[in-house]
Amino acid sequence: MPENLTAPLVVAFPFTRSLGPVQSAFLTGLRERTVLGVRTRDGRVLVPPVEYDPVTAEEIRDLVEVGTTGTVTTWAWNPAPRHRQPLRTPFAWALVRLDGADTALLHALDAPHARAVRTGMRVRIRWAAHREGAITDIACFEPYDGTATATAGATPHGGAFADPVTTLTTPARLDYTYAPGRAQTRYLHALAGRRILGERCPSCRRVCVPPRGACPTCGVATAEHVEVGPRGTVTTFCVVNIKAKGLDIDVPYVYAHIALDGADLALHARIGGIPYDEVRMGMRVEPVWTDDSRHPDHYRPAPEPDAAYDTYKELL
Amino acid sequence: MSSEPVAVVGIGQTHHAAARRDVSLAGLVREAAARALEDAALDWSDIEAVVIGKAPDFFEGVMMPELYLADALGAAGKPVLRVHTAGSVGGSTALVAANLVAARVHTTVLTLAFEKQSESNAMWALSLPVPFQQPLLAGAGGFFAPHIRAYIRRTGAPEGIGTLVAHKDRRNALKNPYAHLHEHGLTLEKVRSSPMLWDPVRYSETCPSSDGACAMVLTGRAGAARAPHPPAWLHGGAMRSEPTLFAGKDFVSPRAGRDCAADVYRQAGITDPRREIDVAEMYVPFSWYEPMWLENLGFAAEGEGWKLTESGATALDGDLPVNPSGGVLSTNPIGASGMLRFAEAALQVRGRAGEHQVPGARRALGHAYGGGAQFFSMWLVGAAPPTT
Amino acid sequence: MTPRDVAVVAFARSGHHEPADGLSEAEMLLPVLHDALDQAGLAPGEADFTCSGSSDYLAGRPFSFTLALDGVGAWPPIAESHVEMDGAWALYEAWVKILTGQAGTALVYAHGKPSSGDLRDVLTRQLDPYYLAPLWPDPACLAALQTRALLDAGLIDEAALLTDEAAPVPSADGHPSGTPHAPGARAATDGAAAVVLAAGATARRMCTRPAWIRGIDHRIESHALGLRDLTDSPSTRLAAERAGAFDAPVDTAELHTADAAQEAVLRRALRLDGTVTVNPSGGTPATDPVMAAGLIRLGEAAARIHRGASDRALAHATSGPCLQQNLVAVLEGEPAGHPGAEPEGART
Structure with missing residues (x-):
């Protein structure tokens, strides 16, 4: 542990x-x-x-x-x-x-x-x-x-x-000490090794990313760790045009939901390496890691054709 | 054993504004409560219990502010409950209060919801940084915009639908003296050309941040008989929750919303909401949510909600007016926004909605949602008492 | 109209978690929920209604209750509500829901991780934001004001405080121990609690000796300390009256207090004499998890009835500075030999 x-x-x-x-x-x-x-x-x-x-x-x-x-x-x-x-x-x-x-x-x-x-x-x-x-x-x-x-x-x-x-x-x-919990800790440690870990529910068998230590629908503890990605599909997104205070990202940028391969729900990330107005639903992407961030800095287009709508419409 | 029928006999709200600098927190809630009592022709001593709702305490920087507000609400010696179910809280609070009457625990209850967002900053309070999480966004617009894009993709809706809703609701607000936004010169073209904030959501298609409160007096049969004005009768009420993020979540049309509506319609004996409901006050913080909720609530078939909006059916003079008050797009004190929907629905069936009255409204739906489109509360109110 | 019979049929609480356990709120809550649901023979998501109590300010995060929902199994979607109050009031909301006939069973839970922040600072934020909060008076100071008022009124003596494990520690200047002053607040622990409520025949099926809720009521007082008589708790007395606490003697009382002085106030308000066993759970309510501590008192009283160790118990929960808001419930077990097999619906 x-x-x-x-x-x-x-x-x-x-x-x-x-x-x-x-x-x-x-x-x-x-x-x-x-x-x-x-x-x-x-x-x-x-x-x-x-x-x-x-x-x-x-x-x-x-x-x-x-x-x-x-x-x-x-x-x-x-x-x-x-x-x-x-x-x-x-x-x-x-x-x-x-x-x-x-x-x-x-x-x-x-x-x-x-x-x-x-x-x-x-x-x-x-x-x-x-x-x-x-x-x-x-x-x-x-x-x-x-x-x-x-x-x-x-x-x-x-x-x-x-x-x-x-x-x-x-x-x-007020000063607090935030503890993300055991499941999130495991997830964050895996990120340090540039691996993205989900958890599979023993009941419904679906894979949750990021993991919470419990299946949100079944209400049972989850302990089976599954590596997902690294590639995934953009299921939906928006183009952010306003700069939020305290957020060091140049606008416009794309905020996307990405269903990583092997995961049963989308996580949220920024899309880069492509003009913002060329991002598409169904686009295949892969993470770009940098040394100064625990999380992938952003996802960029992967060299493969877009996924068909039917393959991800259930993940919207 | 049957439960006591619940009647809304008093309704009050504040004048809403970006900042109500003229009042304290106590003054704000009193303004709404005093209007509700006046409407019901009741005094503070007639109130047996108070049920308060609001969204996160960080908005005002007061933890459990109902403790401090007890004095201003005449609650000393009475029960006070405080509800918090995120954005749906205004609706949930009214339902918790209604249950006190239905269960015959109390005969007359004051329910109240408020938010004084100007004491802090809504963007700050909604987006406190969480360690270890990548900061990607601030505010709710960016969170909901991808779901709107998904709706457009799923239904093939033309891009101007959101503009129509924003224009309609803001025009309706001109007939509501309490509304926060009164944009007299607003045109479709102005909405259409407003800045794109979170593509596909434009500035004019987003809700404001308001200070405000809403209050209602709920009572049973005997109280309704004594009330000076016609009551609104509760025909059905329900709450439903689902997890925030999970495999299989339908963000466009959450099942919790569909199930909640189905429960309310079952209680009220409604089989065809489009025909049997005269007016709806829905929680639409971003304009595209009107067509999305029209489908989720069973007013339109899947994929057809935008057609209902486009046809003009949801306009004040349409056959299913939606948000005649101007809605959340015109007034948004977050914790009170849900109760305003419930209260405006009740005003309609009481025939007391003033300039934005839908003529002859007999049955109205009040709807609220919150969190990541996961908490729902709804009620259906009628001009006639329930038959069962 | 005969009110519907509602009982506490299951109770579970976590051990005192250490911050070093590193659990999220959902992780802390999950085993407790399962324990309570298992006792009642319910699956996750199966209760007709779910209601919880917690505080964003305690967690340091807005909408903190949404994260706990991950442990509940809210799928298909559930009828669910949340109070920004101690879980005892969540139980009250669930009890009302069952009375309306809209639900036959309810899961109630509460959780708190006071170790996330400094409770002495956090709780100052629940005071009058204009006149009190800017002075940052911590809760232990306010409780000590109440203790002094009781000493002055001759309602407690210093000797009693000396034997009280929860009494303030001696001050640096050698002032006699037991004299009220503001101690460093004893650290409340992290934890969670859960209760299952059920009506009528369902309750009998789920539990061999249900703890029937004979009455439950709660009342608030003025927030202004300078306006209140700190030696008394009229809201507790009124809630107890409305809950029927004085209709017959109780054998057990579980009281939610910060210290011995508050216990003295409550004993008087509730007319508890030497025959009543107070806090037999061995609970130290002051160190129970904030936001769950009141629900735990209700649960402990019920569990004692479940075990046959009590026939009629009073449970109390409090909120706000110096006992501002109080809830009282009266729970009863049926006498031994009660058939407990009335026809379905006879009492509902």
Whole structure:
């Protein structure tokens, strides 16, 4: 059994989030060191504010300003902060009910050690030096022994600010390790030796390429390895005229389905060595291997006549 | 024991656009849900359960976003289910919701599907690189174009058929105020001369990428009796799946699609879909899929679908209008696209489709598919309640 | 109307796979599916309905569930659905499908390969994308907030946490063990699980002692942690009520929890006293494969009934931060000596 292949897989995108009116007001407010909440019809003040009442589902737009000091309602010590969390040194995660609010906001609480944190302790917002209209405009909370800020209650607020923030860009990157599985590993190792391996189903006897370790139609494990190709027949194709981002292939090029000799379904590959507008269904092709790719770089016309439609029409 | 008849009493959708920058994710789903509730003259408290569908979570970068959306959908204290069956998901979601009513688990259910593709980029989210696989393509067009070529080869269809469909659907969309694309000056010639992206698929023959949501309120006999507007009744619904790639797969006319349609017709007592169905909303993301699905769904004999399109039968004033709403070619929030087909079919038999109403529509088919043409969901709705 | 009787007739789960096993999801799933299908005497593709649960975010790939379909034998095409949820909810969807009369048997499966990514990062993506996700609070931190709330309320004590294998590890500053803080999340393992459901006489034919689903219900709560009482689980209580859990005592409960504190919350919400055997499967739900862990609780409860070790069991599954969404099922075996041979259709 050859070594199982794995490879890093990064899923990263700077998501752009449109905020809607309430979240826009709240996040713009943070930029201006002002904390807004919403008042529900029954008088509760929700901070952070939401657009719809979590109990009645009513739309709520009644903005109020609350204090920047508050009380810890529960907390958890975080001895080993992870790199994208708010603080680099150990801190407490805390739910903080700001003065004037009826609900609590989650954020980091900067404290020297866990013994310095308790439920009920008073804290205040430490603002980030650079603020842009995001929850991270609050750098964290910090212990506070003074009195409540001026806005001890919740006071009405129009929610209007100059140059409001309407979208939020939230880059998110996740790192994965991709494992293609045993069947694919075997297939990929064989490719390194420039052989194309399929698997024959013990039940229907058909040969699947690339192999998956299971026959997709019979739902049984496949273990009999069969070398297929190298030549095959173009069953169908399209001519690609738009260059895809991050794809280093000059357009136009032909993307084809190729039924390799001995295989019972077509795999997908690029056709080269022939002008794109001369590629035909039924054309016989063979792989062209290069040193810099595990897969055949492309397939080129093989020196033999085209296959008759009837010989591959079942593979379309 | 017979199951409860299922009625669609409320339908809502958002205005669809390339980017709905004016709303949050919550605001987007609420816009559709609020319209559906208003149509049904119901309140949030009348809803017993919520069934949400959408395509991959990478589109918005929120894992299982129904957890976060529970508050906006008035779901606290209620059951929430989240369905994901690729492109067919909008249809599957509606069917899962319908089963809750049919099984008498709940009497009134809100079902909703959405996609806010502008939060990321559809091309990116659909084509995340896979290690060890050769990058050959990006986006869905290149994946489906070879199958379209196979269809043309198999049937001898003339090359202009795709153009006719794109022109028809985009013209229909002008009558649908919610549609994403409203191309007022579009002519056949403009479609014909648009750039060839993935030969044989032209730019104007491909679907857009949209932000949008669709919602429906489903209920049983008693709920239907109380509804202020005529309901659409479910006469048949089914899902079918087959593997992605396998020996013997017919990409042009997948068996899962044929079997799914046959199951729906059997439930609805339909023996001649061409004559007995008045209008169809089919999932046609690339224009050539209209003739392909006409055959797959039994509206035309094998090899004859393009003739039906060419004859004008599928136009809004034809005898089998297909996609009077403008279809996926005019509006495509992927996760919601299937539910929009189901909802538009229901609007037709309720007589509430507005300017794109097919006069006298009594029975309509809603159709969705996804993955590598492998996941299918369909429903047949009627103006009259089912007799059995 | 008499509801149709539906039972769990087979359950299979994989051992805990190591990432080094190098299996694809389909390869991981295949033997588990065959085990469950063999128990029920079904061939691949033969169940009337198939439903699965999994997550693209966990796999790092869109449409990841499509690959698993290769192990199912979906040919001729099958009636099939998928939830982007724990497999427990796939079981719920299948149960509803059988109730409608459209299916008599169903295959339910779930799979997860949390080793593919870092769960502490991945699960932050399921939080409010505007206010929470940008802070990257990992699930262990959130669970610890709940533990602190319980300690403050006097509903658990630190001594109880000390005996809990799942309790947080001591912190670097020598803070007492058992005090809630965010530990490094214990690694969940890779794996898969499968269950076969069947109705009425079919269930009796497939299984000598079917685990009848007497009730099943699930409820969600607000997503906002600052709005919820973290010491309680009203959604669990409501689901249990609707599932009939309080109509008669249960002898067994399989609970899907992250730690001892969550178990304390659930014990209270479910009114479980000392007479109830909790998690006898020896399961450590926190390390079960994500997306399959809830289905495994249902399966383990059913298997205990199959073996005659339980007569009435409660099974619970959860999803979301701090028990946001909960499912409760009540399963029963028939008393010994039950004829179990009612005429076909008598109860369906």
